[in-house]
Structures are given as structure tokens and as C-alpha cells.
Amino acid sequence: MKALFGRKMVDIEELRDATRKAKKEGFVGSAYKVTKEVALSDIDFKEFTKDFLKDQPWIDKADGGSNPSGEIRCIRVLNLQTGASILVNSEGYNYPRYTAIEE
Known part of the structure; x- marks a missing residue:
């Protein structure tokens, strides 16, 4: 599975815009x-x-980074009601430093 991760996205709207732009430019994702x-x-x-x-509170500094296979952890x-999901790579921080829309 691959996803387009954005660094330090402010909110879902910025992430959606960046994802649309990246897809339009032919980016495949990680x-x-x-x-x-x-x-x-x-x-x-x-x-x-x-x-x-x-x-x-549910993000630990140990979450994120990459595994030995090069996949982003x-x-x-x-979202329990809609089924929508966001991927978060904290990269050693307690906030979603990298985010992606899971499709």
C-alpha cells in the first residue's frame, strides 16, 4: 500500500489540497x-x-519513522462513523508531523 504523506500539514483541507496537487503532478506515494x-x-x-x-495523547515519540524494509511506520x-482514515507518522514527535489520506 502507498500513500502521499505531507509534512506539517495544518489541517485536513491543506492535506486534501496537497494530495490533489501531488496526484495531478504524478506523484505515487510512499x-x-x-x-x-x-x-x-x-x-x-x-x-x-x-x-x-x-x-x-495517543501519539508516542516512538511512533513513526521507517522499518527495515523502508516502509513508513x-x-x-x-473515524468510527464514516470510515474515513488519516495516516500519521509522528517521526519522533507527539503531533502528526506527516499525514496522509488513506484511500
């Missing part, structure tokens, strides 16, 4: 491996996607 899943209510998911630069953040 291979990833989900290492943890966080399920949020629709309200909490919307709150999360309004500010990707905010520290999250990430957290899948799932």
Missing part, C-alpha cells in the same frame, strides 16, 4: 505499514483534523 490504530468518534475525528499541529486514525 509504502507504509500501520503499526497502531486509533478509533475516534466523528466529533473527535473532526476536532483532530482541524489542527494537525496539536500534540495528541504510521498510526491509522479512523
